[in-house]
Amino acid sequence: MRLTTKGRFAVTAMLDVALHGSAGPVTLSAIAERQKISLAYLEQLFCKLRRSGLVESVRGPGGGYTLGRAPERLAVADIMLAVDEPIDATQCRGRENCHDDRRCMTHGLWAGLNDCILAYLQSVTLAELVRQQRTSPCEVAVLHDERPPRAAAQA
């Protein structure tokens, strides 16, 4: 799983669609305006999102994009995988990284990390992000069930 700003932008844009999509399709220009992402770049991202079925498009005036399925069934991992194709952390298939024919010594480590990251991103859905955004528009709380760090830094 690759972690790039491209993936971040894609998640942000999808969240924007989820947030503003109740009154029909959302145009890329609107997203570009609200999220301060260039239109040309958004087009590129949504091309991939559409091919993965995460959004559906409507052409012509009044057109735009809508979510391809219910936000409850749309995980962050889906979005990241759609725009930033796979690439796993191991990267040692036949490369000189692992010098002999056997797998490199740390192969299992990176494979495990992959699973860990994927599991996390799969556990967060767009619906959760939307809910969180609505309930705390200003004071953004931590996501997930993550407990606040107990023992604050200052007394």
Added chain:
Amino acid sequence: MRLTTKGRFAVTAMLDVALHGSAGPVTLSAIAERQKISLAYLEQLFCKLRRSGLVESVRGPGGGYTLGRAPERLAVADIMLAVDEPIDATQCRGRENCHDDRRCMTHGLWAGLNDCILAYLQSVTLAELVRQQRTSPCEVAVLHDERPPRAAAQA
């Protein structure tokens, strides 16, 4: 947490030291030979590892590097952080990514991911990698107590 091949190389090199360090310091040339990493590059990596106290150096003939502390107390995360300085996944402190003064909508998401990755890498020690390498030199099993991801994405 940044995930680069630099970090991977560093972990591999450290594992080499752990594996061959019983008979005194390990030279970079030896590591370069065994792991097929250029000597000049290793020098750069070990410079940082030494400054973080993860290894100790002995100069002159017969010199080389030894682990800075017991492999049980040396986590993979320590190594990665030493060579690939911090950088967390959020990256939205005052950047236009989050366009207003409030934190961007997905801030909590990335912060959570950070924690997840860090926790994983902190849970794996050099000692575990050594043990695993010794017990299954060929058929590398999965690391950790990692359960297979339940409920695969596709049917």
Added chain:
DNA sequence: CCATTTCCCGAGTTTTTTACTCGACTATTG
């Protein structure tokens, strides 16, 4: 039909990051 809006698409270009090298230097051993 025309003009406008909006998505569609492939092929660039630019910038940033990563990976990796070089050359000169210092400490230690025998």
Added chain:
DNA sequence: CAATAGTCGAGTAAAAAACTCGGGAAATGG
């Protein structure tokens, strides 16, 4: 003193990431 090894800062080259461009094609409304 000569050989071995680590120390250090700067510099370069390659790859990847981020982002742009320009021309299209479908839908809508007049």
